Structure formats: C-alpha cells, structure tokens
Amino acid sequence: xQSVTQLGSHVSVSEGALVLLRCNYSSSVPPYLFWYVQYPxxxxxxxxxxxxxxxxxxxxxxxxxxxxxxxxxFHLTKPSAHMSDAAEYFCAVSVSGGxxxxxxxxxxxxxxxxxP
Amino acid sequence: DSGVTxxxxxxITATGQRVTLRCSPRSGDLSVYWYxxxxxxxxxxxxxxxNGEERAKGNILERFSAQQFPDLHSELNLSSLELGDSALxxxxxxxxxxxxxxxxxxxxxxxxxx
Numbered sequence: 001x002q003s004v005t006q007l008g009s010h011v012s013v014s015e016g017a018l019v020l021l022r023c024n025y026s027s028s029v030p031p032y033l034f035w036y037v038q039y040p041x042x043x044x045x046x047x048x049x050x051x052x053x054x055x056x057x058x059x060x061x062x063x064x065x066x067x068x069x070x071x072x073x074f075h076l077t078k079p080s081a082h083m084s085d086a087a088e089y090f091c092a093v094s095v096s097g098g099x100x101x102x103x104x105x106x107x108x109x110x111x112x113x114x115x116p
Numbered sequence: 117d118s119g120v121t122x123x124x125x126x127x128i129t130a131t132g133q134r135v136t137l138r139c140s141p142r143s144g145d146l147s148v149y150w151y152x153x154x155x156x157x158x159x160x161x162x163x164x165x166x167n168g169e170e171r172a173k174g175n176i177l178e179r180f181s182a183q184q185f186p187d188l189h190s191e192l193n194l195s196s197l198e199l200g201d202s203a204l205x206x207x208x209x210x211x212x213x214x215x216x217x218x219x220x221x222x223x224x225x226x227x228x229x230x
Contacts, residue, residue: 032216043206043221044135051216090159094215101172101213102147106159 002027002093006107014115019078021110023065023091033074034092034104035065046089050074058082061085086114119143120209122223128228134195137225141188141209147171147209148190149219150182154203165190166213197229 025031036044048059049098055067065076074091078105088111092104129192141148150162161165161174165184166188176182179197184190194201204226 004172034218036221043120043223044208045118046218046220049216049218068143085150096215101164101166102149102210102215102217102219103164103172104149104151104159105218108158 002031002095004091004093004105004107006091006110007091008073008110009108010111011029011115012113012115013081015083016080019063019076019081019085019112021076021091021112022088023074023107024072024075024092025074025093027093027095029095031093031095033065033067034094035063035076036041036090036092036106038088038090038109039111040087046074047089067115083114083116086112088112119220120207120220120223122205122207122225124225125223126226126228128230129197130230131197131199133197133229134193135197135227136220137194137205137207137227139190139192139194139206139207139209141190142220145209145211145220146188147210147213147217147219148184148188149208150176150190150192151206151208151221153202153206153224156180157203159206162192164213171213194227199229202227202229 003026021060035047124214162176164172176209204224210224
C-alpha cells in the first residue's frame with residue numbers, strides 16, 4: 001500500500017523568502033504524485049502533478065516540485081513567498097493497477113504561514 | 117471554482133439520524149470520489165464511482181453508502197450517525213477512473229453531529 005509523509009505540520013516564512021514543503025512517499029510501484037492547496041473553508045485546489053513525463057514539475061502560482069526517485073521525495077518549492085500563499089498544503093499519491101484506480105492517499109498536511 | 121458542486125454546504129443533525137450528501141461532477145467527468153476530512157484522521161478516501169459503477173472502496177463504514185446515478189451525480193448516505201462522524205465531506209470528480217488523472221474537488225459539506 002502507498003503512503004505519504006509530510007515533514008513539518010507547520011512551516012512559517014517571511015514574505016519574499018523561499019518556501020519549501022517536504023513530502024516523502026512510499027510505493028511499491030511507480031507513483032503519481034500531486035500537491036493540493038486548501039484555503040480556509042474551501043475545497044482542495046490542484047497545484048501540480050507528477051505523472052512520469054518530467055521530474056521537475058511546474059504548477060500554478062509559481063510553485064514547482066521535483067520528483068526524486070532515489071530519495072522517494074516530491075518536495076514543493078516557491079522562490080518567493082507571498083501573503084496569499086498562506087494556506088494548508090497536501091501531498092498525495094496514487095498508483096495504477098490493482099484495485100486502487102484513482103484513489104488518492106494524502107499526507108497529514110502542512111500549514112504555511114507567511115509573515116510580512 | 118472547480119465546477120464540482122456539493123449540497124448542502126452545512127448540515128447539523130443529531131446522533132442516530134440519517135443524512136444524504138449530494139455531489140454533481142464537472143461537466144464531462146465520469147468518475148466521482150468521496151473523501152472525509154477530520155482533525156484526527158486527516159483526509160481519507162471513502163469510495164469511488166465511475167459511470168455508475170463502484171470502482172474502489174476505502175475506509176468507508178458499513179453505516180455509509182453511496183451511489184452514482186445515470187446523470188452522473190452522486191449521493192453519499194450516512195446513517196445511524198455518531199458524534200465521530202462530524203467532519204468535512206468532499207466530493208471530487210475526474211474525467212477518467214485512472215490514477216494519473218487529476219481530481220477536482222468540490223467545496224465540501226460540513227457535517228456536525230450533536
């Protein structure tokens with residue numbers, strides 16, 4: 001079975017600083033990986049996804065993530081934080097084959113706080 | 117706006133009762149997923165339907181059931197409600213039932229059981 005671990009339940013950065021949110025996955029087969037963002041009282045919005053086409057994936061709002069198979073990681077980064085980036089971020093994994101179909105397995109989430 | 121709609125937005129009910137949550141997928145999407153988000157369990161996959169058929173089942177209690185109708189909307193039925201069922205319930209839709217396709221989430225239904 002696949003799983004996701006997000007290191008750090010809370011991350012705090014200053015406006016303009018680098019954002020780094022960590023995600024490690026476990027899967028016995030090649031995974032598909034996703035980052036979602038959740039603003040207060042809203043649903044989840046897809047930031048980006050990895051489906052084996054390219055290891056460096058660019059998403060919306062200036063975010064990107066790099067798939068590193070050797071480290072089983074898929075960390076999310078943004079060069080310069082903006083106040084509007086404050087939200088909760090979820091890393092998720094899915095795999096093909098078997099009976100999983102499109103089921104997403106989520107990490108516990110990381111709350112990003114941006115200070116002026 | 118993801119294009120996925122969920123009703124109602126909020127639901128307050130008592131223990132032992134039964135409720136129905138409704139989801140309409142994005143136009144053209146055939147797959148519907150249900151997830152539960154709670155403080156102690158996080159985001160958990162409940163069940164998936166594709167074009168009216170059940171595709172995958174997760175940590176869904178026997179008191180819970182779902183279905184997808186011919187017009188592709190889906191309903192999640194929760195019965196014999198307990199305090200621990202209080203959570204945010206999300207519906208998501210996707211064009212395919214395959215894992216590589218992104219899922220688009222609705223705004224959720226917040227269920228409070230008193």
